[in-house]
Amino acid sequence: MAIYTQKKQIVTPGELLAQGEYYPELNTFKEKDKIYSMIVGLFDYRGNRLSVVPLKHCYIPYVGDLVIGKVVDSGMSGWTVDINSPYSALLPLTEAISRPHSMRKDVEGILRIGDMIKAKVIAFDRTKDPILTIRDRDLGKVTRGKVVKILPSKIPRLIGKKGSMINLLKKVSLCDLTVGQNGVILVMCKSSEAEEAVIDVIRMIEREAHTQGLTDRVSEALRRRIAGTQ
Amino acid sequence: MSITPKPSIISILEQNLIMELAAKNRRIDGRALTDYREIKIERGIIEKANGSAQVSIGKTKVMAGVKLELGEPFPDTPDEGVLTVNAEFTPIASPTFELGPPGENSIELARIVDRNLRESKAIDLKKLCITPGKKVFIVFVDINILNHDGNLIDASTYAALAALLNTKMSNFEVNDGEVVFKDGVQPLPMNNYPVPVTFAKIGRVLMMDPQLQEEDVMSTRLTIGVDKDGCICAVQKGGMGELEPDDVRNAVGMALEKSKELRTLIIGGS
Amino acid sequence: MIKSYPERLIDENGLRLDGRRPDELRPIKLEIGVLGNADGSAYIEQGKNKILVGVYGPREIHPKHAELPNRAVLRCRYRMAPFSTEERKNPAPSRREIEISKVIREALEPAVMSEYYPRTVIDIFIEALQCDGGTRCAGIVAASLALADAGIPMRDLVSSCSAGKAGGEIVLDLFDLEDKYGEADMPVALMVNLNMVTLLQMDGKLNPIEFERAFTMAIEGCRKIRGLQVEALKKRYQGIVEREGTSEFDEEDT
Numbered sequence: 243m244a245i246y247t248q249k250k251q252i253v254t255p256g257e258l259l260a261q262g263e264y265y266p267e268l269n270t271f272k273e274k275d276k277i278y279s280m281i282v283g284l285f286d287y288r289g290n291r292l293s294v295v296p297l298k299h300c301y302i303p304y305v306g307d308l309v310i311g312k313v314v315d316s317g318m319s320g321w322t323v324d325i326n327s328p329y330s331a332l333l334p335l336t337e338a339i340s341r342p343h344s345m346r347k348d349v350e351g352i353l354r355i356g357d358m359i360k361a362k363v364i365a366f367d368r369t370k371d372p373i374l375t376i377r378d379r380d381l382g383k384v385t386r387g388k389v390v391k392i393l394p395s396k397i398p399r400l401i402g403k404k405g406s407m408i409n410l411l412k413k414v415s416l417c418d419l420t421v422g423q424n425g426v427i428l429v430m431c432k433s434s435e436a437e438e439a440v441i442d443v444i445r446m447i448e449r450e451a452h453t454q455g456l457t458d459r460v461s462e463a464l465r466r467r468i469a470g471t472q
Numbered sequence: 473m474s475i476t477p478k479p480s481i482i483s484i485l486e487q488n489l490i491m492e493l494a495a496k497n498r499r500i501d502g503r504a505l506t507d508y509r510e511i512k513i514e515r516g517i518i519e520k521a522n523g524s525a526q527v528s529i530g531k532t533k534v535m536a537g538v539k540l541e542l543g544e545p546f547p548d549t550p551d552e553g554v555l556t557v558n559a560e561f562t563p564i565a566s567p568t569f570e571l572g573p574p575g576e577n578s579i580e581l582a583r584i585v586d587r588n589l590r591e592s593k594a595i596d597l598k599k600l601c602i603t604p605g606k607k608v609f610i611v612f613v614d615i616n617i618l619n620h621d622g623n624l625i626d627a628s629t630y631a632a633l634a635a636l637l638n639t640k641m642s643n644f645e646v647n648d649g650e651v652v653f654k655d656g657v658q659p660l661p662m663n664n665y666p667v668p669v670t671f672a673k674i675g676r677v678l679m680m681d682p683q684l685q686e687e688d689v690m691s692t693r694l695t696i697g698v699d700k701d702g703c704i705c706a707v708q709k710g711g712m713g714e715l716e717p718d719d720v721r722n723a724v725g726m727a728l729e730k731s732k733e734l735r736t737l738i739i740g741g742s
Numbered sequence: 743m744i745k746s747y748p749e750r751l752i753d754e755n756g757l758r759l760d761g762r763r764p765d766e767l768r769p770i771k772l773e774i775g776v777l778g779n780a781d782g783s784a785y786i787e788q789g790k791n792k793i794l795v796g797v798y799g800p801r802e803i804h805p806k807h808a809e810l811p812n813r814a815v816l817r818c819r820y821r822m823a824p825f826s827t828e829e830r831k832n833p834a835p836s837r838r839e840i841e842i843s844k845v846i847r848e849a850l851e852p853a854v855m856s857e858y859y860p861r862t863v864i865d866i867f868i869e870a871l872q873c874d875g876g877t878r879c880a881g882i883v884a885a886s887l888a889l890a891d892a893g894i895p896m897r898d899l900v901s902s903c904s905a906g907k908a909g910g911e912i913v914l915d916l917f918d919l920e921d922k923y924g925e926a927d928m929p930v931a932l933m934v935n936l937n938m939v940t941l942l943q944m945d946g947k948l949n950p951i952e953f954e955r956a957f958t959m960a961i962e963g964c965r966k967i968r969g970l971q972v973e974a975l976k977k978r979y980q981g982i983v984e985r986e987g988t989s990e991f992d993e994e995d996t
Binding site for chain 1: 799975980
């Protein structure tokens with residue numbers, strides 16, 4: 243039984259991580275009794291469960307995810323939404339209106355191509371495109387604010403342990419932030435400059451996600467920028 | 473653009489059968505791993521072509537025709553004739569062949585046949601030069617797939633080779649750089665007789681001359697072209713699978729052996 | 743322009759026309775993440791070869807009917823720039839480029855774990871900007887890096903190298919003159935850790951002993967090149983990651 247690399251080492255596809263009674267978890271696979279990495283990433287293990295944290299990956303929807311997407315097509319039964327994923331999503335008409343509607347209701351009046359929406363994934367399996375809903379409270383068309391896209395793999399870092407990082411951003415900026423699991427973040431502040439400041443700091447978190455002391459640096463940078471906008 | 477092809481819709485039952493048999497070194501039609509299906513060669517069937525042949529391997533049927541024309545040599549080989557090989561996957565041969573310009577499969581096949589002929593110097597292209605840099609004979613080899621039941625590469629190359637062996641060119645004489653044709657014919661000057669042997673890898677087993685159902689199941693295809701001196705003149709791995717280095721070594725060994733009897737068959741009767 | 747036939751491909755010291763020993767690779771330079779829009783990208787220089795690869799995907803495929811229900815489709819295009827060779831190359835896709843696109847795709851298929859992204863396409867665009875022999879091999883080397891850069895899961899990196907015979911000697915990594923005027927050229931691609939060949943072609947004339955020597959030499963060359971690929975990947979991502987001390991990485995909510 244042996245692990246051939248250390249935590250937080252960068253590993254590459256096909257790199258032998260360990261041999262013996264280990265369990266291949268995130269981004270690793272087992273062939274006979276050897277465990278290999280599938281991707282470029284950072285090696286990690288808890289007990290004998292091995293995983294590789296990706297440095298880059300695309301967004302694959304999960305049921306329950308909050309996503310921020312863009313309407314790219316409309317049809318009789320609903321809309322096609324770009325959710326920054328290899329799979330484009332469907333928002334059925336029935337998931338966009340809370341009350342039974344009359345047939346004459348104008349689909350265009352609800353959402354148009356180009357609109358941004360906050361939505362939730364209510365169905366997805368690999369044989370069909372993901373289905374969204376905007377019927378809950380806090381979901382629906384985005385009417386103001388700015389949107390920034392980061393690598394979906396950095397979203398956990400942006401949220402932080404028990405929400406520590408995102409709450410810090412909200413507290414310091416006094417802005418409304420909605421983090422989509424699909425890597426898209428909606429920033430709504432009182433001023434445009436404040437929105438820009440928050441976006442810059444979000445990009446900083448994306449760039450430096452795996453470094454030490456990030457929370458302090460973020461806090462410092464954001465305070466400075468927000469102060470500058472007032 | 474090369475794109476992952478749609479897999480053929482072979483039933484799971486059939487797939488499993490072929491794989492189970494393969495694991496025991498057996499095949500669905502009872503052949504040994506190194507057996508070819510019955511090979512039939514008809515020569516000189518198209519009188520209007522300079523040379524022609526039809527080869528069947530089992531139910532696979534391929535016809536090749538050779539036409540000679542006069543033309544210009546390539547700039548980097550001014551004293552040699554020109555060989556050009558083309559293949560047509562005609563829709564009559566298979567429900568899977570579509571109308572349209574040559575796809576990657578027919579282009580790859582034509583280039584493999586070409587490689588076998590060219591690298592072995594099968595045709596003595598220097599003897600096809602009339603005026604260096606100006607006029608040479610162009611040998612057009614056109615391959616028509618008539619029925620696809622697997623192993624088109626071997627069938628096509630054997631047909632091309634048999635057609636070339638069958639090719640007659642008019643006797644000629646060069647006067648002041650002009651070709652003057654005389655009475656009588658001569659065979660195309662040939663120096664070598666390359667024979668490819670194609671394998672399918674199914675599971676961990678290599679089998680020669682895959683028929684269509686075996687091709688539908690195989691992960692990888694390997695063609696080894698052997699010339700009359702027992703040298704390897706062309707190799708091509710095809711398919712989306714992988715080969716162990718020893719698979720390659722074994723295939724080379726088996727091809728060297730098998731090509732001898734195949735060559736006798738293709739040449740004999742010319 | 744007609745090039746004159748080179749006198750000898752190997753000189754009296756056993757050195758090749760470009761000064762290399764028979765078993766020496768051309769100098770190789772690898773860069774990763776060079777294109778802004780592609781999901782993954784890589785650039786290779788190998789001798790005079792200059793090849794750029796961009797990967798897009800997994801992404802939605804158009805037309806939809808080309809999708810496969812349980813895996814991603816790979817779409818690969820190898821293209822030579824018109825200015826990449828001595829004589830201008832006609833921009834229209836040549837039969838050679840079509841064949842090379844196919845064998846490169848088939849070389850990468852066994853490595854890419856396409857079952858993770860059903861009904862999508864992974865696009866691999868290989869642009870040969872300057873060609874001096876062995877471009878399909880160099881293209882595969884860079885394509886593996888571009889796929890890794892895009893975060894696409896793979897069983898192994900694919901490495902690739904050619905060997906053959908020139909001037910009567912078995913040589914490694916043939917460049918253009920050796921390919922044109924030599925006796926044989928054998929491009930090979932290998933998933934090194936799994937020891938599996940994914941591309942194998944040969945044209946020329948080799949007796950069985952020469953074949954074995956060239957084959958073995960090409961496989962060794964692939965192993966060496968894989969070392970360079972891994973080094974390039976690790977170097978690229980080193981700057982982003984810290985490894986000492988307590989990092990917030992440990993406390994991440996993943």
